Amino acid sequence: MIRIQDQFLSEEDLDLKNLSWEELNRVWTAWLKQAQSTNDLDKDAYSHGVFVAVEGYEDDTCPDV
Amino acid sequence: MxxxxxxxxxxxxxxxxxxxxxxxxxxxxxxxxxxxxxxxxxxxxxxxxxxxxxxxxxxxxxxxxxxxxxxxxxxxxxxxxxxxxxxxxxxxxxxxxxxxxxxxxxxxxxxxxxxxxxxxxxxxxxxVADLIETKKTNREKDYVVIGELARLSVGVEEKMQYSRSARELMELAEHYPENVVEAIKQRPALAAVADGLDALETALDAERRYLIHANEARLLRYLKAxxxxxxxxxxxxxxxxxxxxxxxxxxxxxxxxxxxxxxxxxxxx
Structure with a gap:
């Protein structure tokens, strides 16, 4: 019987569980280094906390200088 | 370690x-x-x-x-x-x-x-459960993560509280009907289990939008302050x-x- 399962994240995303601790750390650091390429795009962004932008809020987002 | x-x-x-x-x-x-x-x-x-x-x-x-x-x-x-x-x-x-x-x-x-x-x-x-609670934000992508985190939940009660999959919730309800009544008290969207998969999917979507708006309202208080x-x-x-x-x-x-x-x-x- 074919069973359909809801997909949230891709299989590549979920492959972290098959990595050893050292492999995970290597992949993790490599990903962080690669992700630096988007620093200009997200320089004003907040991922958590209470300063996260709210759609429709009139004031500017983070006034980082 | x-x-x-x-x-x-x-x-x-x-x-x-x-x-x-x-x-x-x-x-x-x-x-x-x-x-x-x-x-x-x-x-x-x-x-x-x-x-x-x-x-x-x-x-x-x-x-x-x-x-x-x-x-x-x-x-x-x-x-x-x-x-x-x-x-x-x-x-x-x-x-x-x-x-x-x-x-x-x-x-x-x-x-x-x-x-x-x-x-x-x-x-x-x-x-898992605590991380899920913190991720009930106003960002759509966090609900994707909640969906996968919920699959790591241990125990029927926790799965019923946190799963974002209507299919999985319907299966759980079928196998553990006695847990559904109690779970609904904490998570009203589960009441839609009785009305079938489509109704439950709609209820989960509404639940997500409710959580998004609730977090937006919370953040607005801080942004204004x-x-x-x-x-x-x-x-x-x-x-x-x-x-x-x-x-x-x-x-x-x-x-x-x-x-x-x-x-x-x-x-x-």
Whole structure:
């Protein structure tokens, strides 16, 4: 019987569980280094906390200088 | 377990020298649950006491960190639910560190239990259920992560509370009907199980939108409370950045005393 399962994240995303601790750390650091390429795009962004932008809020987002 | 030297783990080790002060949350906790790499920033829940906050600042000052716009890492603002945000450069990487002492949607009682549970962990990070609660934000992508985190839940009750899959919830309800009645008290959307898959999917979508709007309403309270602070920041930040972090922190606290409220009505609700 074919069973359909809801997909949230891709299989590549979920492959972290098959990595050893050292492999995970290597992949993790490599990903962080690669992700630096988007620093200009997200320089004003907040991922958590209470300063996260709210759609429709009139004031500017983070006034980082 | 020997903790290897990923920057976020390294920082957590330094934060927790001598006592448990910081628990990893956010995207790096998602990594530790082996789900996905999706966040560049580090998020920690900190103990709400002055020694802890001083120690964190000391660690970050040694790394040349500077404040981003946010609240001072001071107990008066942390206790009101504000968040503190700092960043530094390390090995060519921009490293951001975000802190709260009162994460949203975790009660004081639950938070106290988390600290007890994590007391002796060499690598403290939020468990599945608690991480899910913190991820009920106004960002659609967080509900994708909740969907996968919920699959790590242990026990029928927890799966019923957190699953984002209507199919899986229908299966659970079929196998454990006695659990559904109790689960509905905590999660009203589950009442739609009785009406079938389509109805449950609709109910889950409505639930997600409700949570998104609830978090937006919460954030708006803080954003409005921070308006004067926001206006002052462009004048304050360049001066702060010329100083070592601990001095900059003192400047920031003095200005915040006048401009950033230490009580935000409805903020911690």
């Amino acid at each position: 020997t903790i290897s030297k990923n920057i976020y783990l390294e920082l957590t080790e330094e934060f927790n020298v001598g006592r448990q002060r910081a628990i990893i949350s956010g995207g790096q906790a998602v990594v530790l649950h082996r789900l996905a790499l999706m966040s560049k920033d580090g998020d920690w829940i900190l103990r709400e006491d002055e020694e802890c906050l001083r120690h964190i600042l000391l660690v970050l000052s040694k790394r040349g960190a500077v404040y981003r716009f946010g609240a001072p890492l001071d107990i008066r603002w942390m206790a009101a639910g504000w968040s503190a945000h700092l960043e530094f450069n390390c090995d060519g990487m921009r490293i951001r560190t975000d802190f709260v002492t009162r994460p949203p949607r975790l009660s004081a009682r639950r938070l106290a239990a988390i600290w007890r549970e994590q007391e002796n962990n060499a690598l403290p990070y939020l468990g 921070a308006e004067l602070w926001r206006k002052s920041w462009p004048g304050l930040a360049p001066v702060m950045r010329q100083k070592p972090l601990l001095e900059a922190h003192e400047d920031m606290v003095k200005r915040a005393e006048d401009l950033l409220p230490t009580v935000v009505p409805g903020g911690l609700a």
